[in-house]
Amino acid sequence: MNRIANTFNNRRNNILSIYFTAGHKGLNTCVDILKHLENSGVDIVELGIPFSDPVADGPTIQKSSETALLNGMSVKQLFEELQNLRDDVTIPVLLMGYINPIIQFGVEAFCKKCHEVGVDGVIIPDLPLDIYERHYKDIFEQYNIVNTLLVTPQTSDERIRQIDHKSNGFIYVVSSNGTTGDKNAVLHNDYFAHIKSLELETPTLIGFGIRDNKTFENACKYANGAIIGSRFVQHIEEGYSDKHIKSFVDEIVKS
Amino acid sequence: MDGKILGYTNTTFEDMYTVDNNGYYGKFGGSFIPEMMHKNIEFLKLKYLEIIQDSNFQEEFHSLLRDYVGRPSPLYFSQALSDIYGGKVYLKREDLNHTGSHKINNTIGQILLAKRLGKKRIIAETGAGQHGVATATVCAKAGLECIIYMGATDVARQKPNVDKIKFLGAKVIPVTSGNKTLKDATNEAIRDWISNPESTHYIIGSVVGPHPYPDMVSRFQSVISEEIQKQLIEKTGKSNPSKVIACVGGGSNAAGAFYHFLDQKEVELIAVEAAGKGVDTGESAATTALGNMGVLHGAMTLLMQTEDGQVVEPYSVSAGLDYPGIGPLHAHLFDSNRASFVNVTDEEALNAALELTKIEGIIPALESSHALAALSKIDIKKDEVVVLNLSGRGDKDMDTYLNYHKQKAQ
Numbered sequence: 133m134n135r136i137a138n139t140f141n142n143r144r145n146n147i148l149s150i151y152f153t154a155g156h157k158g159l160n161t162c163v164d165i166l167k168h169l170e171n172s173g174v175d176i177v178e179l180g181i182p183f184s185d186p187v188a189d190g191p192t193i194q195k196s197s198e199t200a201l202l203n204g205m206s207v208k209q210l211f212e213e214l215q216n217l218r219d220d221v222t223i224p225v226l227l228m229g230y231i232n233p234i235i236q237f238g239v240e241a242f243c244k245k246c247h248e249v250g251v252d253g254v255i256i257p258d259l260p261l262d263i264y265e266r267h268y269k270d271i272f273e274q275y276n277i278v279n280t281l282l283v284t285p286q287t288s289d290e291r292i293r294q295i296d297h298k299s300n301g302f303i304y305v306v307s308s309n310g311t312t313g314d315k316n317a318v319l320h321n322d323y324f325a326h327i328k329s330l331e332l333e334t335p336t337l338i339g340f341g342i343r344d345n346k347t348f349e350n351a352c353k354y355a356n357g358a359i360i361g362s363r364f365v366q367h368i369e370e371g372y373s374d375k376h377i378k379s380f381v382d383e384i385v386k387s
Numbered sequence: 388m389d390g391k392i393l394g395y396t397n398t399t400f401e402d403m404y405t406v407d408n409n410g411y412y413g414k415f416g417g418s419f420i421p422e423m424m425h426k427n428i429e430f431l432k433l434k435y436l437e438i439i440q441d442s443n444f445q446e447e448f449h450s451l452l453r454d455y456v457g458r459p460s461p462l463y464f465s466q467a468l469s470d471i472y473g474g475k476v477y478l479k480r481e482d483l484n485h486t487g488s489h490k491i492n493n494t495i496g497q498i499l500l501a502k503r504l505g506k507k508r509i510i511a512e513t514g515a516g517q518h519g520v521a522t523a524t525v526c527a528k529a530g531l532e533c534i535i536y537m538g539a540t541d542v543a544r545q546k547p548n549v550d551k552i553k554f555l556g557a558k559v560i561p562v563t564s565g566n567k568t569l570k571d572a573t574n575e576a577i578r579d580w581i582s583n584p585e586s587t588h589y590i591i592g593s594v595v596g597p598h599p600y601p602d603m604v605s606r607f608q609s610v611i612s613e614e615i616q617k618q619l620i621e622k623t624g625k626s627n628p629s630k631v632i633a634c635v636g637g638g639s640n641a642a643g644a645f646y647h648f649l650d651q652k653e654v655e656l657i658a659v660e661a662a663g664k665g666v667d668t669g670e671s672a673a674t675t676a677l678g679n680m681g682v683l684h685g686a687m688t689l690l691m692q693t694e695d696g697q698v699v700e701p702y703s704v705s706a707g708l709d710y711p712g713i714g715p716l717h718a719h720l721f722d723s724n725r726a727s728f729v730n731v732t733d734e735e736a737l738n739a740a741l742e743l744t745k746i747e748g749i750i751p752a753l754e755s756s757h758a759l760a761a762l763s764k765i766d767i768k769k770d771e772v773v774v775l776n777l778s779g780r781g782d783k784d785m786d787t788y789l790n791y792h793k794q795k796a797q
């Protein structure tokens with residue numbers, strides 16, 4: 133069974149998933165950060181592949197992506213850094229990025245590499261369900277790579293059901309209409325309650341605008357857990373030592 | 388990936404250059420959009436043809452084009468250009484439209500669409516500011532809130548248009564990410580739409596973006612070639628010219644000028660891209676010369692990018708051509724050799740602008756000057772009828788022209 137399914141089989145609530153951008157803190161830092169996140173008790177990690185034009189991202193992740201690219205991060209470099217990932221890291225790791233760098237690397241080569249180094253899944257915001265199914269699904273499934281789908285307040289119930297049916301791993305529930313790290317994101321409990329009432333088969337994680345203990349715990353009332361991105365990316369601006377990362381995670385999961 | 392994998396379904400010459408049911412032109416197009424945009428794009432996909440082909444819509448659209456924009460725009464025979472470059476050179480005078488370029492054809496169409504969709508707020512990206520002015524204009528007329536995203540570099544180099552946009556009551560948001568030009572303004576407009584999906588319609592300014600935008604904008608701009616056909620019959624007795632020339636930033640004026648000739652094999656289509664300081668200098672925007680297949684702003688197209696798939700910052704003196712991609716229709720025209728692509732440097736375009744001003748008393752936009760400069764790069768036979776789409780006027784470029792003229796005089 134793959135690591136993502138395992139995680140949700142072991143625990144159905146308060147799953148904490150953390151996003152950061154590969155290369156943001158320099159080349160050859162992402163495996164260290166992954167280790168520290170695992171040590172701190174984080175359940176799942178989303179490792180961002182930087183892209184020059186991240187349209188679904190707000191200023192924080194835009195900036196970390198720009199820095200990462202200046203540092204020399206690329207898909208090729210990332211796979212080199214992840215070569216021995218599974219020597220040290222046991223929690224699920226998903227790559228999150230835009231479709232163009234993946235197409236240039238070669239979709240099949242990309243899936244093959246993911247499989248080789250032990251990446252469990254992907255989140256590709258600009259690869260919509262219909263194009264995925266028509267052109268890429270067979271390749272992803274051949275290499276056992278979980279493609280994580282998003283739902284947003286714009287997604288109809290009918291489509292949410294369809295996405296639920298086609299998902300494995302988890303469904304990424306985007307908390308509000310906005311880009312990542314939206315400071316003004318109002319967390320709509322009505323919307324969360326509605327998603328919960330649909331009693332989906334696939335586990336759900338709420339993301340976008342989750343930034344502290346309060347917003348995390350609130351999200352966990354309605355979903356299996358939550359995803360924190362921009363706030364963590366800001367936190368590691370100041371450093372990424374084991375201790376510094378642990379202090380962040382402790383603050384989120386306080387109780 | 389080849390066309391077969393993407394499942395392009397159009398097969399005859401007649402429909403080879405129109406969009407298929409999945410939104411593709413050959414290998415190019417589609418809608419590579421995040422889920423946040425799905426509802427709006429899906430709705431447009433399902434409804435745009437029904438809405439824009441409705442007879443009330445068409446009537447309102449055409450009466451505005453006539454009485455508000457001033458169409459048909461003249462097709463002017465330029466004896467002076469014909470004497471220099473050979474053949475019979477006609478200028479399609481989109482520069483004479485209200486707001487000074489072809490961009491208004493599209494914004495009139497899209498504002499009528501937005502009203503029928505019940506949207507209250509309009510956003511747009513702009514490079515040269517022509518699309519910004521054309522959008523702010525139709526918003527003023529329709530009484531809708533209008534936000535224009537413009538790269539900070541372009542805000543500085545196209546000040547007259549920035550002033551006009553503001554005077555028209557729209558808000559200009561300077562974009563400071565990336566190269567601070569058209570690509571970055573487009574990113575920011577997409578982010579705005581993601582954040583305001585219910586209230587807002589995004590009036591994309593060229594034949595770029597996810598399906599159905601490239602087709603929708605092409606249809607609104609197709610009035611250009613529709614008129615050219617009628618005007619040529621009057622002037623030459625034949626509806627087809629030998630050649631049609633247009634500049635390509637995203638490609639909307641070219642799409643409009645080519646549209647009714649796409650399935651007319653005998654008509655040679657010539658697309659002109661900005662070479663910037665030269666195709667090999669690293670400061671260029673000649674997408675077909677420098678790019679390969681990739682996804683930007685929701686479409687699979689030709690794209691200037693690194694081996695790693697990062698989009699390369701383009702460069703052109705012309706803000707309207709300073710874009711690292713082209714619309715998927717044009718990528719397909721290039722890929723299938725239906726159109727030939729020529730590129731023109733900053734300096735060649737600037738000289739062409741001075742030349743037209745001097746010999747015809749017409750000050751062209753910098754973008755259109757790229758098309759003019761292509762006249763000297765193509766082979767024109769004695770009796771050939773050449774139609775050049777003069778996409779806009781040069782008011783916004785006066786500073787650039789004066790500086791260049793001064794520099795040349797020294």
Ligand SMILES: Cc1ncc(COP(=O)(O)O)c(C=O)c1O
Binds near residue numbers: 489592708755
């Ligand atoms: C006068 C003029 N021509 C051409 C263009 C390029 O756009 P497109 O390629 O969509 O016609 C612009 C864009 O700003 C413009 O202002």
